Amino acid sequence: MSEKTAITLSINGHDHAIRVEPRRTLADAIREDCGQTGTHIGCEHGVCGACTVIVDGEPVRSCLMFAVQAADKEIRTVEGLAKGDELHPMQQAFMNHHGLQCGFCTPGFLMLAVGVLERAPNISDEDLLDVLSSNLCRCTGYQNIIKAVRAGAKEMRSK
């Protein structure tokens, strides 16, 4: 155990002044210190991607980043995707195309897809499949996640 450091995490535009040990992962800080439990932890080894969030515009596995490394950066989580009652096109696409079953991996897939498509809106289907293969889902067999992300990408481009 070691001493705690005071940091500020900016999550979905809100500042959270927290005190964390240097070893605290960003995933734990987001969930436990900032109370944003929409980000899920699936493996803590950086393999499954359930904890993916967007940090300064880039999808990041929040179990592989320390909270102190994310201080003063712009963090976006699944809770910040919708604008009020209006769902993000990717959230709507996941619902329309049955891109989720148990919903545990879903926030990670949403943040991965949104993070990548904001940077590369015209990504090819092949590259998109590469991107999606970085997260694990155990329920859907990926068929409808791929469908949903392609539909969501189209919708994002048209907005």
Place this chain on the structure above:
Amino acid sequence: MSEPGTRGAGLKWVGRSIRRLEDPALVTGRGRFTADLPAAHWLRFVRSQVAAGKIVKVEVPGSAAVITAVDLSGVKPIKPMLHKFNYKPVSQSILADGVVRFTGEPVAVVVARSEEEAEDIADQVEVTIEETEPVIDARDALHAGAPQIHVEAPGNVIVEGVMTTPDFDKVWASAAKTVTVNARSRRQNATPMEARAGHAAYDPSTGRVTLTCTTQMPHLTRTAIADVLGMPEADLRVIAPDVGGGFGQKMSLAAEYVVLVWLARKLKSSVAWTEDRRENLIAGFHARDQSIMLEAAFDEGARLIALKSDVISNIGAYSCFPTTCGVEPLMAMAEMPGPYDFRAYSCRARGVATNTCTMAPYRGVSRPVITFVLERAMDKAAAAFGLDPVDIRRRNLIDTFPYTSASGLVFDEASYKQTLEMAVNAVDVPAFRKRQQDQRAKGRHLGIGFATFSERTGYGSPAFAARGMEITPGWENVVLTVDPSGFVEARIGSSPHGQGLSTSLAQIIADEIGIAPQHIRVVHGDTDNTPYGWGTFASRSLVISGGATLIAARKVRAKLIRIASHLLEAAPHDIVLEDGEAKVAGTDRSVTIMDMARQAYTQTHRFKGEVEPGLTETGSYDPAGTFSNACHVAVVEVDTETGRVHIEKYLVAEDAGRIINPMIADGQVHGGIAQGIGNALLEEIIYDETGNILSSTLADYLPPTAHEIPPIELHHLETPSTTSITKAKGLGEGGGIGAPAAVINAVNDALAPFGVEIDEMPATPQRIRAVLRAKEQAA
């Protein structure tokens, strides 16, 4: 995609792909999972680092709060019971009591104020174990002189099923040809994306404990923990909130949950445990690990006449509650004959204890393995007779119903031959064979594999009773209430966790009482708020909870019609319920369900004592069971240099009776197939010879990613079930049952020119290269 809320006169909700009612919370991060709850105390389990031994001492640093078996005296062990099949009841202490039997077994538990602190302390707990010789492989555990896992079970056989049909030997002797499959399906972990987690909170005002945990069966979890702790069930509430996948792993009772409830009562506080992925992979229940020797006898017309099998199921260290370790070998014995028409059957199926993690049911339970073995036998026989794999299946599939199998199962109406033909037409076998020849000439090795199978679903208590289970699940209850505002709540004993059951049940209710699914809430996963029920497993919930829901909804419908008849002064048979109203046919007289519901509570005097107050009805359903069926086809390319298998095409023709929500049904099939592909090619829990696990991260244990799953093409038939009142059959497991067989048959078809076969799963690149290398070296 049908838009919700567009229902018009005559339109039905059942059969439509409406969006799921479950989704809005889950896509916005508002799902509520167990690990989201805050707690005053956190637990870390100290687990055995060796597979077998005697605990000499547990040394605890300073004043740390550490609980061991000694502290739990008075807590009963977990001891599931089977009253048949020479079952040897074995006990599992909640924490290891003197002896450890597998790597990862909980020995002690640290209680601290945070997860980090608990982990730090756990690292300092010194457990001294005097190691004894472990036995890891079930076949080794059967040898004379092998280490004994439990004194109650000399020889390590915990359960043994044996059956032989009359005249078996005579039929066998008449065979024109026999084939043998010596198969192995290695060990898996169901790997729900949410590992196990529990949270127990003591309520000082009532003395009750609420256990929130990621379970598939909240009611039985409550019964079991109350039994083990010797407490009244009324003092325990179990909640299954959003559950991040289960696939069977979250059906068996976790000893860790017992500790949570015990500690919450002792500390009069809240305590939580979140399993990490390593714990889940080494100790969160395993699956499969079967060796099967199957011999199949055919007459001169390539008709299957007899099957003989020897099933050895590695059940791990303990017997899982509630099913017992009989679940795997006994399922294999009952269902080995598959969808083929023959009468002579002989089987011996043993569940053997070893120093490995305890086995539990996992999607498909034995059937992914026995289907793979039987379908390998069909392909081997096809080769022996010089027939096409499709042709030999055509000659042997059952097509008259009800059909009683050689093992005594009664199959209801289905479409085994039709789905085979549907799949064969869709895949265009002749065109594939030509392409296969052309590509072989270029050094590329394509293969096609078929799997035809049945999937027993929705079976009630008689089927479980036949296994001799002390705890005999089966039925389900549903309590359906229209509240005074006209909103509908269905309280169910099932406990869905991703299956979309709330949406499907709402569709069933919607059609009966003429109200849109958006006005229906399905309440599940809370023992305080739902009727006793068995939970969600064994492809049962849509059939059984769906049936109970339909029965309850019919009663509510009848009552609404009686109320409308009073209010509209019309004969009951003239009343039509639709679009949220009761109407008198052929008139403009109507009353809304909202009005009727309000009056059912607040204006009961108007019904002259002819209608009971309130608007709540109960449905109960306990069916015999119904069989879904499908034909799966895989087209693969095997890189013979590297051993890599690429699945080029995957196609399914399936029949699960009436489909309530096609979108949800297809999703279940997709997910099952992906797990089946993992079973066939990728996923393996590996023990070394000392019983240490070598695959303890998701970088070593490999569930498929989006790259490994090809586009899946689905074709449908709907043969309404005659034994399910909704006419629906279950389909949660079929994808996972058919896929291993189809993929492995395709791999073998691709390898045929090399004269090698692979009858072991997963068929990893290393295993494929090993059979090819052995052949090269022999040549």
